[in-house]
Amino acid sequence: MDTSTLLATLMILIAVAYVLGRGRSIALADTSGRGYANLNSLPFYYGMLTALWCGIPSLVLVGAWLMFDATIIDQLLIQQLPDDIRSLPAAELGLVLNTINNIAEGNMVGSEPAPYMAAAADTLNRLRTTSQMAMTVAAVTCGMLLAIFAWIRINPAQKARLQVETAFKLILLACSMIAIFTTVGIVFSVIFESLRFFQSVPVFDFLFGLHWSPQMAIRADQVGSSGAFGAIPLFAGTMLISVIALIVAVPTGLMAAIYLSEYASARVRSMVKPLLEVLAGIPTVVYGFFAALTVAPFIRDSGAWTFEFLGLQMAISSESALAAGLVMGVMIIPFVSSLSDDVINAVPQSLRDGSFGLGATQSETIKQVVIPAALPGIVGGVLLAASRAIGETMIVVMAAGLAANLTANPLESVTTVTVQIVTLLVGDQEFDSPKTLAAFALGLMLFVVTLALNYFALHVVKKYREQYE
Template sequence: MDFSLLLLLVAAGSFAAFTLGRGRSLKLAETVGGPRYLNSLPYYYGMLTALWALLPALALLIVWMIFESTILESMVISQLPANFHDTDPAEQGLILNQIYNIVAGQVVDANIPQYMTDAAQHVHSMKVTSNWLLASLACSGMLLFGLFAWRRVAPELQARARVERLFRWALLGCSMIAILTTVGIVMSVLFESLRFFHAVPISDFLFGLEWSPQTAIRKDQVAGSSSFGAIPLFTGTLLIASIAMIIAVPTGLMSAIYLSEYASKRVRSYVKPLLEVLAGIPTVVYGFFAAITVAPFIRDVAVSIGLNDYVNVTSESALAAGMVMGVMIIPFISSLSDDVINAVPQSLRDGALGLGATHSEMIRQVVIPAALPGIVGGVLLAASRAIGETMIVVMAAGLAAKLTANPLDSVTTVTVQIVSLLVGDQEFDSPKTLAAFALGLMLFLVTLALNYFALHIVKKYREQYE
């Protein structure tokens, strides 16, 4: 049975359990004087019955999906010839992939070995058996647990309390999944970073001035000169992000002030959606625009005014990437700032104007201080977006790790190097590959510091209004 069909069957079964549980509660209500004498509404009796039928089936589906592939693979390996176990693990993986491709019908070749064809037929039959067994167990479990819950429906049953308790545990489980996912990401990055720092001293990584991670990843390769100084990457990231913020923060904040304090409703209804459209444009489009239009224009202007006689001017520059990135993150600041400015109570505005303040004085001395925590949050979000951007930097600023403060020169960022280090034929025992995790850890710590600083600013300037 197809998995999507099985999900529809489970959904239909849970709906049937809901209908039967609700119907039983209504029948029992007739014997005690009506639904008002039930401990809970009929809806909750039906929901409790549906949950009893649904949750065991979903748990079975999740466990089955987790362990099915491992069990099937072990059974396939047991059917292969004895010399399969003597081959290299990489070759074993290729053989298994080819067997699964045969099962999927993606390989049609007369030269396929007979043992692969037999293994593919065995996998197909096991998958069919597994699907039907899963469907049988899921339906049987739904029927058994649904019948158990249906028989327990009674006027004194506290169905509402039990349903709410189940949903409370479900919400707690979702929260724990989010927390454990974050902890798992941090621990995995930290563990791989420690492996990197065992091979490369942390002082060389943090204070080195040259980035050239050319090391051998296989025994048959010749290693090049390797340098893992991350200062050029941090400098490039800071340079591009600073240019982007210099463009985005004033533009976004002034746009928010205009839309919330000066613009008419008609103008606001047109301008704000047009500004927010910028956030929906794919970053690859921004990168293409920066590489094809902005970067050559900046280079031509710099050459025409003679800047190439004093500084290095390239067709890929931090200025081009930062300018386009600044345009991209304007909506993050303008939209959030506009919302928090509009949330400032109108009574504060009226009080400031009643005391004789002008409109601009009221905005500077009352509205902006009141909305400052939200504005700081929007600026932080924009800064995080700028630090984590990759595509625009790759297309407009290049991959050269240079220690320079020249915005007309090509630079690279931490995120771009993480991507380049993890692309291609890599082994996770090489310092070159492990360097990506060290860069990710440093980026995480920098972002954490930004968050702490923003919370400090918010707490310092937060004001309470009735």
């Protein structure tokens, strides 16, 4: 039985356990009066308690089995390989195991594997089949036995509701802890790899260097690979494109939100708001095509004509920060407009009525009452848009290029931190090389910048909230 079928079987078993538990509680109930007077809890909770006893341990068992199954099978398989193969370095042994896995799955058609590999592939198939059967038997048996145990324990005095609510609280706590542990794991993994990078490249050279050329020489006599890791051009390019995008998105999105929430009729709002939100659903690669094939050539041609008309000599790159920033700004308009519209609509009408009663006009009410009251949500929308702009990759690759130029001219080609992270990690990479580890250092810088943006936003929200209150 494969894993998907096993999970479906467990779901059916859990449903049966619920029905049996609920039925037993009803059978034990005193129905001579009104309702189930002698039951401590409703029959629903007895059924849920039986289902939880059946489902949670069996699902945890399946999850743990799947987590450690491959590692255990690999270790058993290694023990059956010849001694000269087992003594290989870890990387080469991994390649041998990968080849055996491909043979076992039938992906090595047309090639004649070594005899020991063919034998190991047969062993691997047997081990996988045995493991799958053992997992199925163990999970189903565990679920059935615990369901029977919970069913036998059902009695009218049992506090089933309290036990079920406690179990769900623990489940919710575990879900929240998963998010926390995932975040902590990501942070520590980035930090550890960044520390390895900074053992090869000084922090000062990375943070304040003006030249980015991550190509490293493999041999001592190789030339043309300087291995310069000055990240200032990447930070400058990221900031330039993000600022252009925010200049486009923030005023447009905020004014659109004010119009839709304060001035537009219900009919206009019902048509315009979904059209704005459609922008968030367009794939970024489509925006990239639009920027590369339409916006960038238009900026190049119109800019060249304008400079020629003014008598100026200025080169305009076919890939520019301006093209990427403009298209990115259009893309993140919904992040500002939707959140701002929601928080503006959440401002109590009584505040508007009080302002009108004091003689303020509608525009004065919006500027002096509605916007200050909705400012925390507006700042949150702008922060989300800024984070989206900083983390965008595809538009920059297609419209702004890969050149790490240190410039403030939006008409020149630049690159960003995220683009370089993707470039450094594409293909087969050695994670002992500073070139590859530089991606983690750049990721750490992005994390620090995002954290600083959050802190700044909280500071602004706190300041204006105190002023408003």
